[in-house]
Amino acid sequence: MQDIRVVTDFPRKIREIENLWIPMPDGVKLAARVWLPEDAESDPVPAILEYLPYRKRDGTVERDALTHPYFAGHGYAGVRVDMRGSGDSEGLCKGEYLKQEQDDCLVVIEWLARQSWCSGSVGMIGISWGGFNGLQVAARRPPALKAVVSLCSTDDRYNDDVHYLGGAMMCDNLMWGTTAWAIAMTPPDPLIVGDRWRGLWKQRLNGNGIWMQDWFEHQRRDDFYKHGSICEDYSDVEIPVYAVGGWADGYPNPIFRMLEKLSGPRKGLIGPWGHKYPHFAMPGPRIGFLQECLRWWDQYLKGINTGIADEPMLRAWIQDPARPAAIYDERPGRWVAEPAWPGPGIGEKVLNLAPHVLSEARGEDTILEISSPQTAGLSSGAWCGYGVMPTLPVDQRTEEGNALIFETAPLTEAVEILGFPEFEVKLSSDKPVALLSATLSQVFPEGAASRVSYGILNLSHRNDDLDIAPMVPGRAETVRIKLRCCGQRFEVGERIRLALATSHWPIVFPTAEQATLSIHCGDSRLILPVRAPQKLDDTLGAFLAPESAAPMEQEVLTKGDGFQRSVSTDQVTGETVYQVVNDGGTVRHPHTGIVLSAKHVDRFSIHPDDPTSAVGTCTWEKSYGRGDWQARLSVTATVRALRDVWRIETHITAHDGDERIVDRSEVKEYRRDLN
Incomplete structure (x- = not known):
């Protein structure tokens, strides 16, 4: 893994403002930390x-130290603001991406x-939540906002x-819901807010709410989700957007859509990375992402012609074959480029289904049935990989x-794909509500199979997310699933595999009834987005090596047990448990004196023959x-x-010293709505 070069000597000397207050029209003040020349x-x-909302004081402080001083040393002011009701800011934060959040951001800008x-x-930069709201605020068109870098959004x-995938209820609805709830309940720092800290904390504990309840209440694509989704009208975003992500992350798909649909200056970058900034992400190779950002900022915030506006619209990492593993230091491959999306070099390779065979010849008119155990999918890992775990x-x-x-038979020539594989299938179901999971894998000569992509469809959403209807049992229909985008090379001698199942646990919760699907092979096909070599690939310059400002010091007081991921089956009852434990131990931040600890456990259990046995329990413990x-x-x-229902049980306790205050x-x- 490539080391990050630490930079301490910058073109401009830096000063830091540990905290300043930004007033809102209603009297609430937001807390900000600023680095500037x-x-x-x-x-x-x-x-x-x-x-x-992730606590500038101690939540994102490690990555902030790498990034914002670096920008400041190159002639920018790096500004990290705690949203209303989070970190050291006042007020309440009652949900994700609310209009209040955007309104506040307009005032901040x-x-x-x-x-x-x-x-x-x-300019706005952010990963995940910060990538989301950068796009959302851009759609509001504040005059001073000139450009956005949006990562993993x-x-x-x-x-x-994290809520619904092909209309199926995601298990991340619970996992992220519990994580977000824990973040929303944390206290401000008394050194910043003074003696008011306890009162502000109690306001949050009693007022910020449990956001996942909204997500279970809204099970369809209604106004709740349309708000903050720039796909509702891409023309709202006029300023330059640099969309960045990774194949191991949960959010590569939007990059392709934004490149195709946005009308203003835009650029896409997809590496092998997980849900991290590319200068310290895994799997590698890491790149000089902060230098790349400076080229973007110089172009659109300072009006300096850096050449970035003349480069290919998309730069993507085509991954070479790699044996399956839960973690990689690096993924071998190479960078390729497309002048636009869809790119001129993207075509289709159609593989038809025959009994247990994929081939270019049309398959037999054979019907095969599948009714998977509810444990199908346990090898899938996380929906959103962080790479470092x-x-x-x-x-x-x-x-x-x-x-x-x-x-397929062993390939006689290599195949490269870039974009969205699609699966078109004629099928029928014996139940009105059923899932179809399609997994694309690369099979090595000795039999190991690495997942390349997958897609999940709640068949009630087979038309689209606005035209929802149950299946008519026994009636065959043709449906199409768009799998997650990917960039992958298949070598000679390998096989391409498609696996079809009726469960994908614990990526999504199962439907209420065990369904059997009948697959009509002769009318079903896998469509791969094959990519021909492009002369443009040979013109690409190498990215600069990763570098950053100096990392923050921290003192480990108690080493935690780290990250654990396991699957176990009770051989008597048949219950299978998928569990993730992440114990960060106890650390002290010398620059603030804060001592903090965090541990979380995600436990999902299910019986292979009973979809209504599915239970997920997530716990967070935090201290400051x-x-x-x-x-x-x-x-x-x-x-x-x-x-018939999704049942949500929640419990919270909070202590100020030895006093239990909540x-x-x-x-x-919540009644299940065709899911």
């Missing part, structure tokens, strides 16, 4: 805003542009986020007894302290996939 008052600079040290131009909050899919051979398998200030928090959420349990049920 020492001479910015006499030589103003553009501001680069990162706007998050206007305020930044007016500061004496700011040139009047503002989405244009579609319903069908390309072993969450990637493992050997797909373990799924062979759970799915219908279709394979310094001297007499000692705050502890514990949250637990359980989702039960019952026949101890609250709640149970809510």
Whole structure:
């Protein structure tokens, strides 16, 4: 793995403002941390805003130290703002991507542009939540916002986020829901807000709410999800957008859509990375991403012609074959480029289904049935891989007894694909509500199978997310699944595999009834987005080596047990448990004196013959302290996939020292809506 070069000598000397307050029209103040050149008052600079609910004081502090001082040293003001109701900011945060969040950000941008040290131009950068709201705020068109760098984000909050996948209820709805709940319940730092900290904390504990309840209440693509989804009208975004992501991440799909649909200047970059910034991401290779950002900012915030506007619209990493593993230091491959998307070199390779065979010849008119055990999918890993933890899919051979398998003969020539594989299938179901999972894998000569892509469709959503209807049992229909985008090379001698199943646990919760699907092979086909070699690939210059500002120091007081991921089966009852534990131990941040600890456990259990046995329980324990200030928090959420309802059970406790200030349990049920 390539080391990150630490830069301490910058073109401009840096000063830091540990905290300043940005006033909102309703009197609420947002907390900000700022890095800027020492001479910015006499030589103003553009501001680069990162706007998050993840606690600037101790949550994102490690990555902030790598990034924002680097920008400041190159003539920008790096600004990290805690959103309303989070970190050290006042007010309440009652959900994701609310209009209040955007309205506040418009005020922040206007305020930044007016500061004496700011040139009047503002850019937004962010990963995940910060990538989302960068796009959403761009659609609001604040005059001072000139460009966005959006990483690991989405244009579609319903069908390309943690909530629903092909209309199926995602298990991340619970996992991320519990994580977000825990973040929303944490206290501000008394050194920043003073004696008000306890009152502000109690406001959050009683007012920020449990956001996942909204996600279970809204099971269709309604106005709740349309809000904040720029795919509703791409023309709202006019400023330049640099969309960045990785194949191991959960959000590569939106990059292709935004390149195709946005009308303003845009650029896409997809590496092998997980859900991290590319200068310290895994799998590698890492790149000099901060230097790449400077080229973007210089072009669009300072008006300096860096040449980035003349480069290919898309740069993507085509992955070479790699044996399956839960974690990689690096993925071998090479960079390729497309001048636009869809690219001129992208074609189609059609592989037809015959009994257990994929071939270019049309298959036999044979009907095959599949009714998977509810445990099908356990080799899939996490929906959103972070790269630095072993969450990637493992050997797909373990799924062979759970799915219908279709394979090519050993390839006689290499195949490269870039884009979205699609599966068109004629099928019928014996139940009105059923799932279809399609997994594309690369099979090595000795039999190991690495997952390349997959797609999941709740067949009630077979027309689209607005025209939802149950299947008519026994009636055959033709449906199409768009699999997750990918960039992959298949070598001579390998096989291409398609696996079809009726469950994909624990990526999505099962439907209420065990369904059997009948697959009409002669009318079904896999369509691969094959890519021909392009002369443009040979003109690409290498990315610069990764570098950053100096990392933040921290002291490990108690080493945690780290990351653990396991699957176990009770041989008597048949219950299978998938469990992830992440214990970060206890650390101290010397620059603030904060001592913090965090541990979370995700546990998903199911019986292979009973979809209504599916239960997920997620727990977070967090603590923050310094001297007499000692705050502890514990949250637990359980989702039960019952026949007619989703049952959500939650419990929270919070302690100020030895005093328990909150101890609250709640149970809510939401009727299942064709899922």
